[in-house]
Amino acid sequence: QSVLTQPPSASGTPGQRVTISCSGSSSNIASNTMNWYQQFPGTAPKLLIYGDNQRPSGVPDRFSGSKSGTSASLAISGLQSEDEADYYCAAWDDSLNGWVFGGGTKLTVL
Amino acid sequence: EVQLVESGGGLIQPGGSLRLSCAASGLSFSTYAMSWVRQAPGKGLEWVSIISGSGDSTNYADSVKGRFTIARDNSRNTLYLQMNSLRADDTALYYCAKGKGYTYGYPFDVWGQGTMVTVSS
Numbered sequence: 008q009s010v011l012t013q014p015p016s017a018s019g020t021p022g023q024r025v026t027i028s029c030s031g032s033s034s035n036i037a038s039n040t041m042n043w044y045q046q047f048p049g050t051a052p053k054l055l056i057y058g059d060n061q062r063p064s065g066v067p068d069r070f071s072g073s074k075s076g077t078s079a080s081l082a083i084s085g086l087q088s089e090d091e092a093d094y095y096c097a098a099w100d101d102s103l104n105g106w107v108f109g110g111g112t113k114l115t116v117l
Numbered sequence: 118e119v120q121l122v123e124s125g126g127g128l129i130q131p132g133g134s135l136r137l138s139c140a141a142s143g144l145s146f147s148t149y150a151m152s153w154v155r156q157a158p159g160k161g162l163e164w165v166s167i168i169s170g171s172g173d174s175t176n177y178a179d180s181v182k183g184r185f186t187i188a189r190d191n192s193r194n195t196l197y198l199q200m201n202s203l204r205a206d207d208t209a210l211y212y213c214a215k216g217k218g219y220t221y222g223y224p225f226d227v228w229g230q231g232t233m234v235t236v237s238s
Binding site: 009039040042044046051052053054057058063093095097099103104105106107108109110111 | 152154161162163164167176177178179212217221222224225226228229230231
């Protein structure tokens, strides 16, 4: 059981906009910034969004993050087939004194 | 280019010990907090442990507290994870991950390729 809650799966068609939610608590999402990672099968995770809504260099602006209270969302606009991957939310937890991850969302592009 | 290369994984019997290493290059190693994150086969990511840039502060997930020890040698640009009293549920791919900053709250912006640890008799 992960501390952060994500839907196990999401899907969309090419060109569509999809969102992935992440729910937490006052000790993690509400107190600290949200980060998102993208992971393709057999490869290491890659930082996709940090500081709630900042994109590292090289990440397309089709990817965006938002946060409100104890929840956060990752939005992908103009969905492409190469976006098919697993997505994880993560935040520092002040109560646990450690990083917590969501269980991951498998995104399928139909 | 920043690179992290893990080593030391393998097959180990329950109750055994293993030490993982992560060699870093292309960065001012002591400037950044470093973490270990693991992923059991077919499962999600689980943070294991973190160490500050200087090495004087560490934290652990409850699942490994008292059994695992994180350490770093800044003169060798190397991160370590000493794993004792290993259990079957420690079986996972162990990633070394670099924080974006010196302290704990920075996300992981560089990851290694991982080293597999299998605990089985």
